[in-house]
């Protein structure tokens with residue numbers, strides 16, 4: 295089962311991708327996570343991406359397309375995968391189609407998480423991630439038992455550099471300009487399944503399961 299999770303920053307793509315991964319045993323492929331790991335390691339890819347990411351801008355298409363092309367060929371993608379945060383522009387969506395044709399795969403569903411823009415800023419500013427295991431928390435909606443400490447592994451919880459309010463506004467503008475047109479793009483291909491991403495994470499996940507298991511359109 296090959297899925298794309300589409301939606302603005304803060305819509306809950308990462309959280310839902312992890313829940314889908316646990317249930318269906320297919321890997322989550324997050325270009326944001328791959329890029330953040332490269333920045334942390336200080337690789338040339340990381341250095342190239344960092345200036346864009348810190349400003350809340352998109353990393354150039356050719357960089358992320360190359361990453362995805364390589365990642366989708368790995369053997370753990372044989373039974374399916376969840377693309378989280380890719381594609382984000384029309385050229386990326388077109389490149390993805392070409393990659394699929396090359397590796398003889400196709401897309402099953404594009405799940406669009408639809409959330410009120412004002413809600414997104416509230417969600418993003420409260421987000422905290424574990425430095426050690428990547429566990430995700432939220433100071434309002436999913437607080438850790440002990441402030442600043444991961445419940446899973448005891449690691450330190452941090453705010454992503456690009457989750458500060460000014461950068462968030464830029465990321466939301468980038469989304470509207472570059473990524474939102476993909477909703478229509480996938481609608482035209484009859485692949486789009488829109489889900490209201492406003493409720494609790496379990497409620498949203500139930501709707502995703504319904505789409506995936508029952509092929510509700």
Ligand code: AMP
Pocket residue numbers: 303325326327329346347348350351352353354355358378379380381382386456465
């Ligand atoms: P995310 O964790 O998905 O919100 O991504 C964080 C940042 O990584 C974005 O604001 C972009 O700078 C960069 N990024 C992630 N995925 C892509 C993509 N598909 N195209 C361009 N830039 C991306």
